[in-house]
Amino acid sequence: MNYWPLLGVAVIVIGFVLRFNAVLVVVGAALLSGLLAGLHLGDLLALLGKSFVSARMLLLFVLTLPAIGLLEHAGLREHAQQWMGRLRGMTLARLLIGYLLVRELLAMVGLTGVAGHPQTVRPLLAPMGEAAAEKILPELTEHDREEVRAVAAATDNIGRFFGEDVFIALGAVLLIQGFYAQHGIDLTPLSIALWALPTAIAAFVIQSVRIWLFQRRLQRRAQSSQPVREA
């Protein structure tokens, strides 16, 4: 067994920890691993080029940018914030947990592509979340705003990931079924997908609790900074 290609993994870990430019680190690791595995330079270049262009679908999100950019120029985020401010009863936790629920249910029926960071989080969820946080704590710092945005992105990821595995015709379930079929164990996709339900529920509960705790932290700070005036 040739263990030298593992140095590529080491390059990745060290590069990310020391925060070198990630693009350079990744390409460097690929070249190093390939060469240490004894791949011919020409073959390695061809492999790199072929796999890169085969992954082009991962840049599809840039097509959302002109529409989103134009709408932001016309005040989309400001409007989302204003509207959020007017909605009585819509709290930060209700907004994020509601989004989590919808995102997870959509993923469960295989519709992972309809929402996402460029389409829904940046133009809608993040500014609405900031406005909702502002309702709790008017003197929101830039650091708080970044945290609200990060929590919004995390909520999108968690809803998507743990809903997706329940859907029978999507990558994960088919990969599991295919692996077992290769090794002589026949399972129906449904029997695999079903066992993703407990985690789907757990993920929803856990993220909802964390969102609620985040909101309570903001509320506590608001209370301690504003001494009670009534009475």
Next chain:
Amino acid sequence: MLRIEYAYWLIAAFLLYTAWRNAREREMSRAAFWAVLGLLFAGGDAVLAAQKAGNTLPAQLAGSAVIVLALLAPRLRRRAHPETASASDRLASALRLGHKLFVPALLIPLVTLLVALFGAHLVLGGHALFAKPQMTLTGLALACVVALTAAARVARAPLHQGLSEGRRLLDAIGWAALLPLLLAALGEVFTQSGVGAAIASLAETILPEGNAFMCLLVFSLGMVLFTVIMGNAFAAFPVMMAGIGLPLLVQRYGANPAVLGSMGMLCGYCGTLLTPMAADYNLVPAALLELRNPYGVIRAQAWSAFAIFVATFITMWLLVFR
């Protein structure tokens, strides 16, 4: 017939436009970076076709272009362009346009959804309107074009203003946009270089013996760790299953394969939440949301990932040996 390749050509055009605008502003490294990437997108299908026909030269050129991108990337400082409209202008426009602003934004998910649901049944002049492969993504590309047209109408702005605003956002994201593609390519190179096999053989040397619980724990933690390294639970799954899951847990200890497979994969998903290697979920959103800490999204979800892992592991332990 609408195919995903058209979407790639649209992306290429947008990238080349971004390069041209940067070149006019004498931002030469930036211009070169987007231009090389644009050419890779425009020529991608030709590269794959030539590769299939046995000619590897275009693929080698594409590989060299990827190295050029890597050399250019450190020269791109992340620079936020100044907003093109002042805060008060945007607020005034928001008050004037109101909920109309939501319509184009919601058209993106809506059109994507419609294509995903009904795209297979749409027929125009005897031909299917959408090609089968990647229909949802083709739908997303179409949705973006529809939304841009609608946004231009709502904002009463010319279409090229949309391109210009989109380019501003793309420059703000910068090289982070490239990471998902590069990590996918890295995964391929790792596989071809036998990195997965080497890790699997290392894992076998520390195999837990005799104790079903310890074996399950090593399997689950292995799924998390391997996913963190490779950035993708799909890469970790076959390795951990072939090394520990199938020979030990299923065949020796009689674990239920459906439970083991499904929940083992979900343990890997917890790893995805923790790793910068899953750039499209963790690093690109951080850039897109203009967080100063590139690991801000990972930090926000780390405790959730930990708790979901614990919950999944306990459920799996209770169910898998029944």
